Amino acid sequence: MNEFSWKDVTNALSLANLILGLFSIFCSFCKRSHCASWMLLISFLLDMAVGAITRHLSLCSKSGVELNDFAIFTTFGLASALLLGVDGPLSGFLAVIYVLAATFRLCFYSTDAQLTYRGLPCRYASCVLASTSLLTKGNTFILSCMASLMILFMMDQSYYPHDEILESENWKKVVYLGGAIMLLLSPFSLTAFYCLLWSLSYIFFPDALWGKAVRLRLQC
Template sequence: MFILNPPSSIFQYAKKLFLSEQAGRVQFQEFARKNAANALSLTNLVMGLSSILCSLNGHHYYACWFLLFGFLLDLADGAVARQLNACSALGAKLDDFADFTTFGIATSLLLQAQGILDSVFVICFVMAVFVRLCFFSSGIPFVYRGLPCPYASAILASTSLLTGGNRFLLYIVAVVMILFMTDQGNYPHDKVLESQLWKKVVFIGGLMVLFCCPLRLACTYYLIWCFSYTFFPSSLWGYEC
C-alpha cells in the first residue's frame, strides 16, 4: 500500500530545495567575488614559475613571454579587487609574493649569470625588487615609491628579446632599473583599467599584440609603454591627467 505525500508537503520540500540551491549560488558568487583578484595573483605566480623553468632550460624566448603576461595580470588584479570591493590582507600578501617571484626571481634569470660577479649582480637585482616591494607596502597613498617592479621586468624582458639576449645590454638595462626602483622617486598609481579610455586602450593593445603579433613587435610596444611611464610618470600617467 503506497502512502502519497499531501501536496502541501511536496510544495514545502520543493521550496526548501529551491532555497537551498539559491543559497548555494549566492555563496558561490560571494566566494568568486572575494577570490577573483586572488585568482589573477595566483596566475601571475604561475607565470613567474613557468618563466623560471623556461630560463633554467634555456628557453628565454618563452620566459620573456610569461613575464610580459605576468605584467598584464599584475595591472589587472588590483583593478579587479577594487571594482569588486574584495581587497584583503591575504590578497595583498599574495600579490607581493607573486610579484617577487615573477618580477624578481624570474626576471633576474634573464641575466644568465655565468660567474661569481654575475651571480652577485643577480642577487642585487632580486634584492632591489625586494626593497621596492617593502617600500610599496608602507608607501604614500596613491603613490608608488620607486619604479614599480613590473615595469622594470617588462623593460628587461623586452630588451632581452629585441637584442637576442645580449648580456652586456641586459646588464646595463638592469643597472638602470635597479637605480629607478630604489631611488624612492614618486610614481602615480596608473590604474590603467580604472582611468581614462586611452589607458584602457593601451592595456587592451598590450594584450592583443602579445597574443596576435610577432613577439618582437609586442616588445617594442611594451618598451614604449613602460618607458613612457618611467620617464613621464606624473605628466602622462598621473591618475588625474
C-alpha cells in the first residue's frame, strides 16, 4: 500500500475511535456503564494501533492529527468522564475537572523529547476508569477516587516512555494480543482485570517495564 492509502487507514481507525467514544457517551446517558466501558477498552487498543502505524511509516498530515486529537478528546476525555455517573453537583464537578485535565494533557502531548510523553497519556487513564467501572459495577465512590488519581497523573507533567507495544519487544506484542483476544472472548471481569493491571504497570513502573527499549536506543 502506498503512503496515501496508509493515511486513509490511520484516519479510518481514528474515526472508528471517535465513533466508539460517541457510542460510549450515548451508553452512559442510557445508564449502561458496562457497554460504555467496553467501548472505551476497544478504543484503548485502537489508539495504540493508530500510533504504531503512524510512527512506523512516519505518516504526518494536519487533517489526520486533528482527527486523532479530536477522537482522543471525545473518547478518552468526555466519554471517560461520563463513567463517573454525573447525577449530582460533586460528580458533575469532578467530571468537568477530568475533561479539563484531559484537555490540558493534550495541549502538552508533543514534547521536545521524541521518545517520551509529558503527563500520563489519556488512553491509560481512560483504561483504568473503564476497567474499574466493570470490576466495581459502576461504583461511583471508587470511580471518583480513581478519577481523582488519574487527574493528578495527567496534570503532573512527569515524563512517561513511549510504550510502542506493537514496535518493541515480543513480550509487549503478546500483552497487546492478549488484550485484544480477551476483549473478544473473555468475560467482562477477567478482561477488565487484565487491562487494569496492564495500565497500572505502565503508570507506576513506566521505566522499569515499558522504558527498556527507550534506554537501549538512547545508549546507542
